[in-house]
Amino acid sequence: MYEPDNRVNSEIEKLTQIYYREAYQHESFIRVSLRKKEHLVGCCLLLSCRLLNWPISMATISSLLDADPMVMGMLYIEMVKILNIEAPIVNITDVMEAHSHDYQISSLHAPEELSESHKDLTKRAVELVELSADTWIVTGRRPIPIMMAAIYLSWQSLKPNKHRLKLSLEKFCQLAKVNKHKPAIKRITEMKEMLCKLGQEIPWVREAVTPDNVVKHVEDILKHRHALLRRALRAQEDALLAERQASCEDLPIKEDADNHQLHGETLKSQDPEPNWGKRVLFAPPCVVQAKKSRVEQPELTDVTGDEEISDSEIDAYIRTPQEVREFALSQKMLE
Amino acid sequence: MDEWALERYFDDSIANDSSFILEEELDSHSPAPSGTGPAPSHLPVKAGPSGQVGEELDLSFLPDEVTDDATGHMTTCVLWVSAAVDVSQDSGLGLDSSTQDSAAAADPQQGASGTGTGTSTFCPMTPMTPMTPMTPVTERSGIIPQLQNIVSTVNLGCPLDLKFIALQARNAEYNPKRFAAVIMRIRDPRTTALIFSSGKMVCTGAKSEEQSRLAARKYARVVQKLGFPARFLDFKIQNMVASCDVCFPIRLEGLVLTHQQFSSYEPELFPGLIYRMVKPRIVLLIFVSGKVVLTGAKEREEIYEAFENIYPILRGFRKQ
Numbered sequence: 001m002y003e004p005d006n007r008v009n010s011e012i013e014k015l016t017q018i019y020y021r022e023a024y025q026h027e028s029f030i031r032v033s034l035r036k037k038e039h040l041v042g043c044c045l046l047l048s049c050r051l052l053n054w055p056i057s058m059a060t061i062s063s064l065l066d067a068d069p070m071v072m073g074m075l076y077i078e079m080v081k082i083l084n085i086e087a088p089i090v091n092i093t094d095v096m097e098a099h100s101h102d103y104q105i106s107s108l109h110a111p112e113e114l115s116e117s118h119k120d121l122t123k124r125a126v127e128l129v130e131l132s133a134d135t136w137i138v139t140g141r142r143p144i145p146i147m148m149a150a151i152y153l154s155w156q157s158l159k160p161n162k163h164r165l166k167l168s169l170e171k172f173c174q175l176a177k178v179n180k181h182k183p184a185i186k187r188i189t190e191m192k193e194m195l196c197k198l199g200q201e202i203p204w205v206r207e208a209v210t211p212d213n214v215v216k217h218v219e220d221i222l223k224h225r226h227a228l229l230r231r232a233l234r235a236q237e238d239a240l241l242a243e244r245q246a247s248c249e250d251l252p253i254k255e256d257a258d259n260h261q262l263h264g265e266t267l268k269s270q271d272p273e274p275n276w277g278k279r280v281l282f283a284p285p286c287v288v289q290a291k292k293s294r295v296e297q298p299e300l301t302d303v304t305g306d307e308e309i310s311d312s313e314i315d316a317y318i319r320t321p322q323e324v325r326e327f328a329l330s331q332k333m334l335e
Numbered sequence: 336m337d338e339w340a341l342e343r344y345f346d347d348s349i350a351n352d353s354s355f356i357l358e359e360e361l362d363s364h365s366p367a368p369s370g371t372g373p374a375p376s377h378l379p380v381k382a383g384p385s386g387q388v389g390e391e392l393d394l395s396f397l398p399d400e401v402t403d404d405a406t407g408h409m410t411t412c413v414l415w416v417s418a419a420v421d422v423s424q425d426s427g428l429g430l431d432s433s434t435q436d437s438a439a440a441a442d443p444q445q446g447a448s449g450t451g452t453g454t455s456t457f458c459p460m461t462p463m464t465p466m467t468p469m470t471p472v473t474e475r476s477g478i479i480p481q482l483q484n485i486v487s488t489v490n491l492g493c494p495l496d497l498k499f500i501a502l503q504a505r506n507a508e509y510n511p512k513r514f515a516a517v518i519m520r521i522r523d524p525r526t527t528a529l530i531f532s533s534g535k536m537v538c539t540g541a542k543s544e545e546q547s548r549l550a551a552r553k554y555a556r557v558v559q560k561l562g563f564p565a566r567f568l569d570f571k572i573q574n575m576v577a578s579c580d581v582c583f584p585i586r587l588e589g590l591v592l593t594h595q596q597f598s599s600y601e602p603e604l605f606p607g608l609i610y611r612m613v614k615p616r617i618v619l620l621i622f623v624s625g626k627v628v629l630t631g632a633k634e635r636e637e638i639y640e641a642f643e644n645i646y647p648i649l650r651g652f653r654k655q
Contacts, residue, residue: 058603073604086595089588139587140606140623276582277624284584284623303524305548314556317506317521324502 015048016041019083028082036075039067043076050087055094059144092133092143093126099147100125103176105155110175113163116155124154127222128191134229135194135282142183148173149187157218165215190285195221197281201231236281476646480577480629480638484540485547488573491534491555492566500530503561519554526550530558534565537573544572544635575632579642581625586652590621594648610645617641621649 023029023040032040042061049056058076062069080087100122107115128150132138138146152172156164169188173180192211199209199217202224209217221228277287319327497517501509508518516529526540526547536554541547548570558565587608591600600608607628610619615637620628627645632638 058601070604073601077599077601077604080599088595089591089600133588136584136623139584140602142603144603286622287584287624303543303545303549305545305552307549309549309553309556314553314560317504317557318560319503319505323505328502 009054012045012048012052012054015052016044019044019047022083023079026082029079038065039072039075040079041065042067042072043079046076047080047085047087050090051085053088055090055098057090057095057099057143060098092138092146093129095143096126096129096147096150097122099144100151102178103151104178105176109177113159113161114167114175116158120158121151121154124158124218124222125150127225128154128218131222131225132187132191132194136284137187137190137194139284140286141187145181145183145187148178148181148184149191152184153188153191153215153218156215160216160218194282197232198225198228201228201235233281240279476581476643478579478581478642478646480579480627480642482542482575482577482635482638484574484576485542485544485572486574487538487541487544487547487551487571489536489538489551489555489570490566490568491530491536491558491563492568493534493564495530495532495534495558495563497530497532500558500561504557506557519557521550521553521557524550528554530554544575547572572633574630575635575638576628576630577632577635577638577642578626578628581627581646581649583625583649583653584623585621585625585649587621587623589652590648612641612644615640619645621645625649 020041023044024037029037029040042065046056046058046061048054058073059069062072065072100118103118103121104110105114105116105121106118109115125147129138129146132146132150148169152169155172156167167175169185170180189211192214195214195218196209196211198221199205199214202209202217202220205217207213214221275287275290277283277290495517497509497511497515500517500519501507504517504519506520509516516531519528519530520526521528524541524546526538528539528551529537536551538547538551538554541550551570552567555565555567587600587602590608590610591598594610597612598608598610607620607622610621612619616631617629617637618631619641620630627642627649629638629641632641
């Protein structure tokens with residue numbers, strides 16, 4: 001287990017102590033439980049690390065304290081607000097280096113076919129995470145499953161032979177002696193999809209690039225990612241333009257400004273507005289796979305709040321004497 | 336279970352009103368709530384179903400003494416998310432600049448309480464207070480946030496026998512071991528009420544101020560019919576929650592960098608960015624999808640003003 005204790009320098013230690021003293025004595029925290037005070041230590045450590053640009057995740061600190069990361073995280077936010085401090089957020093690519101240390105797949109730990117140097121692995125994983133960030137896979141998501149997905153794909157792509165490609169994430173985590181994070185599977189799928197969109201822009205690749213064969217192209221994709229991104233975006237723009245021209249030719253009459261809004265509204269009522277996420281090359285996955293929005297019940301309009309309230313409506317909410325007797329009886333029986 | 340999170344709403348609003356006696360909900364078994372309890376003046380309450388049949392009242396925002404669960408704040412945020420992301424996309428988006436003026440001037444569909452965007456009064460800036468920059472009146476967004484939930488309180492002005500109410504009313508739930516209030520629901524307006532033995536009541540789930548008031552009056556009528564001398568004192572809107580969609584993705588990492596003093600973005604804990612606007616005092620949850628939830632308002636103009644303030648900032652982070 002990666003232990004930052006031996007690495008955190010004295011400056012961070014000192015700052016942590018200062019903040020802890022301040023927080024501990026604050027009226028909001030002076031009377032909290034001992035357990036919470038322990039959490040507070042973690043919060044102060046996190047704060048100091050952030051202020052001194054030492055990349056560390058909440059998950060790491062809370063696992064050291066054997067604490068629930070959510071609980072500690074909530075306390076951190078509260079503490080920062082109370083102490084009125086602004087701390088920068090941690091960049092995922094900075095944490096990557098530390099995180100990949102956890103994976104024991106160097107030649108010391110794993111068989112040759114499956115081993116990989118920490119340096120190569122980290123370098124590729126960082127590139128993959130950066131590319132994922134550019135294509136909306138990272139924002140709003142938990143960092144650790146993303147890093148796990150990046151490391152797994154990087155490891156496969158550094159030597160895309162049969163052995164590595166066949167090894168599932170589960171087995172890979174067992175090999176590297178890390179705990180698997182379920183969301184990583186979804187991140188892997190999303191990353192592969194994104195890589196396919198770029199992979200198919202590679203001029204010298206003849207075959208179709210699919211999630212099944214994209215891993216062997218990852219090296220090329222990362223190497224030429226800027227150019228491939230440009231090509232893919234341009235191709236998308238051209239496709240959209242062609243589509244728009246085609247649909248324009250179908251429309252016989254040109255609406256003037258007054259009719260346009262009305263027409264737009266009736267169109268909207270007939271079929272839902274197309275998801276804007278589907279019209280761009282890369283969009284946050286939550287937009288592309290938007291859940292079907294609940295159809296709102298036709299709401300009461302023109303309610304003044306002062307309406308007459310009918311007796312019958314209120315009576316409908318009150319039990320008859322018979323019901324009351326039965327209810328009381330059933331309550332007694334349940335006791 | 337901390338019963339006072341809701342009671343504190345009353346304290347906040349009626350603190351200076353000497354005509355009310357704060358009842359003895361304040362029993363002796365626990366001391367003042369710990370610092371992790373949500374501060375009611377900042378924390379909006381979502382305690383009502385948002386339109387689904389048979390949805391359970393989720394009171395997880397109330398801190399639980401037993402497990403010392405400090406996730407009240409975030410749980411509330413999560414509740415907002417589940418409400419917001421299921422919301423219909425139709426937020427009156429003005430698609431081109433020529434219709435922008437007419438869209439901004441049009442009345443929101445909820446009701447006739449003023450036009451879409453309120454005029455903000457200029458307030459002299461003190462050097463100490465960071466203020467979110469104001470939008471010039473000419474650059475309206477054309478998007479109108481839709482109200483999703485209104486929380487209001489009212490004092491029925493007499494002590495209530497909750498056991499009796501739970502026995503006599505069809506639409507009431509009462510589990511004193513779980514929570515010291517009767518949970519009552521009516522179908523129209525579809526809302527939920529929390530009725531306390533002190534006679535105070537919280538009404539949640541309405542989609543407009545008028546609906547909230549109508550619903551509260553109906554609950555009061557039910558209580559009256561059951562034989563209590565219920566009145567309808569000091570009805571007040573305590574919180575309004577609205578949502579909308581700007582329809583473009585937002586780089587939250589960038590936003591938290593440039594607006595650090597207002598923003599909190601912790602993807603390890605929560606996918607959205609929490610933006611605490613100073614004027615008006617509104618909390619916004621901003622998501623990568625472009626969906627925005629606004630809460631903490633006592634009047635709908637605050638919501639509209641807050642959104643008009645944030646929109647140009649979000650536009651600045653638009654990619655592609």
